Amino acid sequence: MSTEVIKVTINGKEFEVPKGARLIDVCREKAFDIPSFCYYSDLALQASCRMCLVRIEKMPKLQTSCTITCTDGMIVTTQSDEIEKAQRSMLEFLLANHPLDCPVCDRGGECELQEMTFDWGGLEERFTEKKNYYPERYLSPIVANDPQRCILCKRCTRVCDEWMGEDAIEAGGRGANTVIGTYGGWLDCSQCGNCIEVCPTGTLLDGTYRHQARPWELAQTITTCSFCSDGCQMSLGSRGGEVMRAVARDRYVNGINGEFLCIKGRFAHPFVNHEDRIRTPLIRYKKDGKLIPATWDEAIKHVARRLDEIVDANGRNSLAVIGSPRITNEANYVLHKFATELVGTENYGATDAFSLRPFFDNLTAPLATHRDIRYAKTILLIGGEPEELQPLTGRQIRQAVRNGAAKLIVVNSRKIRLVEQALQFVHIRPGSEDAFVLALADKGADSTSKLGIEGADLEAVRQAISETQGDLVIMFGGELSGAAQAVIAALAPSLRADGRRVLLHPLPIYNNSLGVHDMGLMNGPHSIEQMLDGAGESIRAMYIAGRFLPQHLRGREDALSKLDFLVVQELFETDTTAFADVVLPAASFAEVDGTFTNNDGFVQRVRQSIPPVHQAKADWMITAQLATELQMDFGFEMSSSAVFREISESIPAYSGMRYPLLKDETNPVQARYAVAEKRDVSEALNSLRQTVETLPSEGDKLAVTPDVGHELFKIGTLTDKVPQFHLLAAGNPRPETVRVSPLYQITVDAELRNGVVVSGD
Ligand code: SF4
Ligand code: SF4
Ligand code: SF4
Ligand code: FES
Secondary structure, three states: OOOOEEEEEEOOEEEEEEOOOEHHHHHHHOOOOOOOOOOOOOOOOOOOOOOOEEEEOOOOOOEEHHHOEOOOOEEEEOOOHHHHHHHHHHHHHHOOOOOOOHHHOOOOOOOHHHHHHHHHOOOOOOOOOOOOOOOOEEOOOOEEEOHHHOOOOOHHHHHHHHOOOOOOEEEEOOHHHOEEEEHHHOOOOOOOOHHHHHOOOOOEEEOOOOOOOOHHHOEEEEEEOOOOOOOOEEEEEEEOOEEEEEEOOOOOOOOOOOOOOOHHHHHOHHHOOOOOOOOOOEEEOOOOOOEEEOOHHHHHHHHHHHHHHHHHHHOHHHEEEEEOOOOOHHHHHHHHHHHHHHHOOOOEEEOOOOOOHHHHOOOOOOEOOHHHHHOOOEEEEEOOOHHHHOHHHHHHHHHHHHOOOOEEEEEEOOOOHHHHHOOEEEEOOOOOHHHHHHHHHOOOOOOHHHHOOOHHHHHHHHHHHHHOOEEEEEEEOOOOOHHHHHHHHOOHHHHOEOOEEEEEEEOOOOOOHHHHHHOOOOOOOOOHHHHHHOEOOOEOEEEEEOOOOHHHHOOOOOOHHHOOEEEEEEOOOOOOHHHOOEEEEEOOHHHOOEEEEOOOOEEEEEOOOOOOOOOOEOHHHHHHHHHHHOOOOOOOOOOHHHHHHHHHHHOHHHOOOOHHHHOOOOOOEEOOOOOOOOOOOHHHHHHHHHHHHOOOOOOOOOOOOOOOOOOOOOEOOOHHHOHHHHHHHOOOOOOOOOOOOHHHOOOOOHHHHOOOOEOOO
């Protein structure tokens, strides 16, 4: 928007507003109430509900304020008998075919139509004609639909198209018989549920929560999603110690993601109260014996005694301490403190898919926030697949292109879905992402044969970058080697120019990948693989929060069985607890206070929504209790804010942060990572040249576009607890009838399970 300021008069008061501002936004900003259904900020205009009417001087009729751009000297009236009469009439028309039975509607109590009717509706219905009637149905295992409640605002179709790029839901039929539906009668989409969230009525409904609770029964807790690194803000609705649903509805929460969530954030929460949660501490008294329930006191004493014996006999480095990118900063910080200050072992690490250490050690530009991505002028995406792995980032990229005319350059070995939005797709050979980074950093390097592209492709990328006026955002996925990460991090000075900012956006996989890096757990001298290789030899015991990823154990399947002692903190029994001598029940994100750091570097609050289930405890509390038993009092007095205070005092990027400063999710606080004007990455560049040298100069490219949901629907430890994910992972089969939930009609048997991919989450 322009920085030029113009004057408009609203209801007799004069205001200065930016030239080009939309009238409805200006009126609301200045606290004049404008009713609306179809207007939705940052979506294409629909202008169909005609609720947002205002009178503008010198214009003949009432005008829809959502379609009007402010001009200098404009005189506007938002309230008058004439306007109110028109608005009441519009509402009467909207209700002409709408059933007046809010008490049995699942949206009752938080429905925009219900509220608008209280504020603007007539007292009595004058239509006596028969209303249209359509039976309720399911559109997918997750999306339920009551078509007769639709007011055709088309927020759902626009969100599906503009945020998700899927266009899976559309209005069909004509005139009064128009209904929202799917192509072919069944939703074959990423099942994000954003159409449900933005629907102002009870037409599109959460099929997993429907008829389970009323909104006023739920305690709302604003917290951070525990799946990917985007860090969406959400409100967990709980009742009686049970998490009933997760929403991003703006009446409850207003974070970086607005009303957006993906399928995992919105629908995978049932793992929290799942019956398979580990209920008590468990001890295996002899190898190959059973895990036997024990009290916390017994378990902590047993672990402390065994760790003491092993370290006494074999030295400090015989104990490895492993954190997780899934648990809070507080939990990882206390684990790091346990490893370095109490045990003094150099064997510590975290089970992340890849380390971001080379990137952060060589930063020459700030991290791009999701807002920066939305307003970027050029986005260079090297590797990665944000639509599946960081869906909010995927949405920001799509909106930057669709609504902001950003240039998107996709460098990938596969034709990911974002290619449809790209100005340029650089289709490279599998595994040659490093060669692209080298080509970007060193014009003299001849990487085209390794990449399988033409020199002109690289030239076009360079030209798009050099023409950029505004922000250039460079993103990269886990395909890049450490050396390539270092080179990308140091590249900003050579790409910056007058009027062009360079911002960087890593795409790690997990909710606290950045945090586990910041807490120092990735700074140890040995990788997870090296520690597993040492199992049973130099390493005799391990203490791990969570589980190892399949890629860590690949080729080392027997490593854990070689240990003298393994302690695991977990929610569920896994392939790691199968080898554990002691299992300690950990609390989930919904049961603890703490923080996660997202891929913007925002340090965001995790808040306790329900008391810990069964006998679970917060990970950091377990570690602190163990430390006390080993004669070191960490002094946190059972307070996560005390842990965070120590984090802020010892980690420079978090300096000065306190929980009260992080309380406003609308205004997140970014960690202050060290950014240097220039970095010497000559060593990394040499190593990159050597790596690229070894890449083949011929080979086929991958032709297929990966299916929607191929990563999102994978069954992991947590999504395994949600039956709807099993149906989706098995190919989302259409049930015999759409009137009954598919959960009651389809059993995911061996035949359907074929092809289901299990992830290491
Ligand atoms: S669930 Fe998401 S992708 Fe599917 S129709 Fe709704 S908005 Fe579109
Ligand atoms: S289903 Fe909901 S969001 Fe979609 S057009 Fe109907 S009322 Fe609007
Ligand atoms: S995009 Fe990531 S952070 Fe947001 S809801 Fe999905 S998994 Fe959670
Ligand atoms: S909000 Fe303006 S026409 Fe619907």
